[in-house]
Amino acid sequence: MDSDSNKPDPHDPTWSSLPSSDSTFFFTRDDDNDLHNTHKITDFTWSYNSSDLSADVEGYQPSDPPTTTATASGSSDSHLLPGDQTSDIIPPNPSASSSSSEDLADKNIVVLFKIESNIKGSYDYEVKKKGQKRIRQPRFAFMTKSEVDHLEDGYRWRKYGQKAVKNSPFPRSYYRCTNSKCTVKKRVERSSEDPSIVITTYEGQHCHHTIGFPRNSGFLSHEGAFLGHFAPPMSSHHQSPFLYQGMQFSHDSSVTRSIAQASISSASVQQAHHQQQAPSDTTDSPSSVSQQLPPLSSGEGLLGDIVPPGMRNP
């Protein structure tokens, strides 16, 4: 019964589903995880593909190995309704993060959230469009406290649309993976309630590697080197060095990698920002985010490219 207490129960008043568009649900817990009021790191990952639904959830503590791991699994063959799917999914254990909430609040990072439940109760639903069937793929959304709207995640994206969102002063941007064989899309929008939070929704799964050696883009060159450390080949089942982040990837979910990479990118930005704001603050845990990353040259690389000039140290 203990494990059930961590499941989002629609009848449990301590769990709530934040309103969001379409069929996306952000589960949070009023007593501990109010995304609008707290800035906690609660890193966890999801593995999700067409034949198997599973999730690895890990509480993250800066100085300790992951203390909480939960796994939920299911099968698309079971024809679960959306509610059933999400109720099978175990969100991060609030207690695992609460022990370090003071430190984590300083990191100024929000993470994230899984989701996905498909419209109309079907796992994959099809929509006829000009004689063709369009398959709506599973979606994953997460929230990141970031000043950067479009979080880098190791893939190249082409923006194909932007729309104003009702009841929100911030537009929603639509991106598509630039790989012609890849159908992954993502939406990026800012929370209307907390403009510092970026909501990114991925749809689909990459069928290719991240960008290892991109074109002559300064950012991507650094990023490629960065991801070269972190992103295993899709065929690899070795443990990812992302364990440094308290994350663990299961199977081959490139979407999961995208999410985690974006989260780390954001974490790096926020960490840089944090250091810039309080350069003399040495009270951070020695295993804070940036210190767990492979060394990057000072002011260069990922941080140097992501962080707006105004945020950088001179």
Next chain:
DNA sequence: CGTCTTTGACCTGCGC
């Protein structure tokens, strides 16, 4: 010249 962003038009689903 290739790539990417912008942006108005268009398409689709849904509620009334």
Next chain:
DNA sequence: GCGCAGGTCAAAGACG
């Protein structure tokens, strides 16, 4: 059927 909102297309322009 109509209107609204979300999502997508594609032409035009910007940029390196």
